[in-house]
Amino acid sequence: VEYSIRLLTAASRNEKVDGKDRTLVYLFGTTEQGEPLAVRTPLLMPxxxxxxxxxxxxxxxxxxxxxxxxxxxxxxxxxxxxxxxxxxxxxxxxxxxxxxxxxxxxxxxxxxxxxxxxxxxxxxxxxxxxx
Missing domain, CATH: 3.30.70 (Alpha-Beta Plaits)
Incomplete structure (x- = not known):
C-alpha cells in the first residue's frame, strides 16, 4: 500500500525484532485526504x-x-x-x-x-x- 503523507512528527520506541530489543521509528502524519496515519519504518540501527x-x-x-x-x-x-x-x-x-x-x-x-x-x-x- 502506498500513501502520500504530510509528516507531522516522528518518534521512536523499543520493540523486539528477531528476538532482540531494537528501537524503531514511527512517522505520524495525515494523508492528502486528511486521515491520520502512523507508519512503522524499517529497522535502522543507530x-x-x-x-x-x-x-x-x-x-x-x-x-x-x-x-x-x-x-x-x-x-x-x-x-x-x-x-x-x-x-x-x-x-x-x-x-x-x-x-x-x-x-x-x-x-x-x-x-x-x-x-x-x-x-x-x-x-x-x-x-x-x-x-
Missing part, C-alpha cells in the same frame, strides 16, 4: 562516525557489547578526505556513552548528537509539514 580512530580504539570498540558493527569510511572532514569509522550501536541510548568515551580519549565523533528519529528522517531525505 550510528555515527569517528575521525581517524587508532587500531587500539577500534579493538576496544569491537569488544564492547553495545557495538553492533564497525565499518571503514572515507569522509570529507575539515577540508580533507580522512579515514573514518562508522560506529553502529545496538540502541540509540548507547550513542552518547560511546561518543563521550571517544571524545574523552581525544577522538572526533561526527553526527553523534542527532536524535535517533531525526536520523531516520535525514537518512531517508524526508521533509516535514509546515503550515
Amino acid at each position: 550510528y555515527f562516525q569517528v575521525v581517524e580512530p587508532t587500531k587500539d580504539v577500534l579493538e576496544t570498540l569491537e569488544k564492547r557489547d553495545d557495538i553492533e558493527r564497525l565499518e571503514s569510511q572515507e569522509l570529507w572532514v575539515d577540508g580533507d578526505i580522512k579515514n573514518c569509522t562508522k560506529v553502529t550501536t545496538s540502541h540509540p541510548g548507547n550513542v552518547p556513552r560511546v561518543r563521550d568515551w571517544l571524545r574523552n580519549n581525544g577522538f572526533k565523533p561526527l553526527a553523534a548528537d542527532i536524535p535517533f528519529h531525526y536520523r531516520y528522517l535525514y537518512d531517508n531525505d524526508i521533509g516535514g509539514c509546515i503550515t
Whole structure:
C-alpha cells in the first residue's frame, strides 16, 4: 500500500525484532485526504562516525557489547578526505556513552548528537509539514 503523507512528527520506541530489543521509528502524519496515519519504518540501527580512530580504539570498540558493527569510511572532514569509522550501536541510548568515551580519549565523533528519529528522517531525505 502506498500513501502520500504530510509528516507531522516522528518518534521512536523499543520493540523486539528477531528476538532482540531494537528501537524503531514511527512517522505520524495525515494523508492528502486528511486521515491520520502512523507508519512503522524499517529497522535502522543507530550510528555515527569517528575521525581517524587508532587500531587500539577500534579493538576496544569491537569488544564492547553495545557495538553492533564497525565499518571503514572515507569522509570529507575539515577540508580533507580522512579515514573514518562508522560506529553502529545496538540502541540509540548507547550513542552518547560511546561518543563521550571517544571524545574523552581525544577522538572526533561526527553526527553523534542527532536524535535517533531525526536520523531516520535525514537518512531517508524526508521533509516535514509546515503550515
